[in-house]
Amino acid sequence: QxxxxxxxxxxxxxxxxxxxxxxxxxDRGSQSFFWYRQYSGKSPELIMFIxxxxxxxxxxxxxxxxxASQYVSLLIRDSQPSDSATYLCxxxxxxxxxxxxxxxxxxxxxxx
Amino acid sequence: xxxxxxxPKFQVLKTGQSMTLQCAQDMNHNSMYWYRQDPGMGxxxxxxxxxxGTTDKGExxxxxxVSRLNKREFSLRLESxxxxxxxxxxxxxxxxxxxxxxxxxxxxxx
Numbered sequence: 063q064x065x066x067x068x069x070x071x072x073x074x075x076x077x078x079x080x081x082x083x084x085x086x087x088x089d090r091g092s093q094s095f096f097w098y099r100q101y102s103g104k105s106p107e108l109i110m111f112i113x114x115x116x117x118x119x120x121x122x123x124x125x126x127x128x129x130a131s132q133y134v135s136l137l138i139r140d141s142q143p144s145d146s147a148t149y150l151c152x153x154x155x156x157x158x159x160x161x162x163x164x165x166x167x168x169x170x171x172x173x174x
Numbered sequence: 175x176x177x178x179x180x181x182p183k184f185q186v187l188k189t190g191q192s193m194t195l196q197c198a199q200d201m202n203h204n205s206m207y208w209y210r211q212d213p214g215m216g217x218x219x220x221x222x223x224x225x226x227g228t229t230d231k232g233e234x235x236x237x238x239x240v241s242r243l244n245k246r247e248f249s250l251r252l253e254s255x256x257x258x259x260x261x262x263x264x265x266x267x268x269x270x271x272x273x274x275x276x277x278x279x280x281x282x283x284x
Contacts, residue, residue, distance in 0.1 A: 070214065096269060105264055105275035106217070150216060154271075160205055160224050161232065162273060166216035 065089060066153050070167035074174050081138040084149030085165050088132070095134045096152040096162065097125055106150055109136070141172045176200055178276035180265050186282045187255045195250040195279050197265030205268045206248040207232075208240060210261040211278075217264065223248055255283045 068085045075081045087095075093114045098106035102136045110125050112118045112134070124137040134153075138145055148167040155163060178199045187193055199206065204225045209217040219232030223242040237259060239251045252259060260283045265276040 066216075068216075088281040096271070104280050106273075107275070108272050111271050152217075160222055160268075161219060162207075162217075163219075164209075166214055 065155070065163045066151055066165035068149075068151055068168045070166060072171045073168055073170040074171045074173060075141050077141060077143060079139045079141050079172075081170055081172070083136040083138075083149050083151075083168050084133055085135075085168075086131075086133045087151075087153045087163075089153065089155040089163075090132060092153045092155055093155040094112075095125070095127060096154075097123075097134075097136045098150040098152060098164075100148045100150055100167065101146075118150065119126065138170075141170075143172045143174050146170055146172050175264065178252050178267055180238045180263075180276035180279050181265070182279060183277065186280075186284065188251075188284055189256060191255050192251070194252075195263055195265075195281075197276055198247045198276070199248065199265075199267040201267060201274065203267035203269050203274075204228050204245070206242065207266045207268070207273070208238075208248070208250045209264045209266065210250065210259075211236065211264060212213055212261050220250065220263075222261065255281075256281065257283045259283050 096111040098107045100106040112125045122139045150167045151165040152162040181196045207222040209218040221240040228243045263279045266273045
């Protein structure tokens with residue numbers, strides 16, 4: 063079982079809709095959770111991160127953690143065509159504060 | 175600030191050739207990382223350096239070596255390239271919980 067799993071997609075949503083992206087993780091002791099956005103041919107860029115103690119909202123983005131079920135989600139409200147990208151979930155496991163474990167990413171397509 | 179820079183941007187090698195991928199950061203970060211990204215595989219950690227003078231293996235270290243030359247520079251060496259090492263390589267440094275990625279090196283091994 064991979065440590066961080068994501069549906070590869072593509073997830074297709076119309077412009078203005080809410081896009082919901084999910085990832086599951088296997089290390090129950092994980093403390094920090096990250097969402098990165100990667101445009102085709104570019105490097106990943108951090109959107110937001112949350113700790114195990116709560117959810118977080120930043121503009122149109124909300125990250126939510128369900129510790130009991132071991133998944134973290136990213137909601138994008140009022141989706142725009144410019145949000146079309148691959149979204150990578152990453153987790154810092156309990157054994158190391160230096161190593162991020164990445165999922166394989168979900169491709170999001172926002173239709174105009 | 176240039177952030178994290180990588181050279182070269184693109185390289186073609188023949189099987190068995192060697193090369194070094196260069197990475198430098200000007201943000202005075204202690205920790206630096208090398209990842210490879212393959213289609214459908216996400217980012218996989220090759221090696222990391224928690225601080226100057228230290229290096230540790232990541233998830234996929236076989237076939238690679240690294241050098242943390244100083245606080246700014248962290249290089250990745252392929253001693254004898256194999257087609258399985260065809261990939262996009264990203265260097266990153268970290269401040270707090272935020273990793274900053276370089277633009278990547280696209281490597282093709284024939």
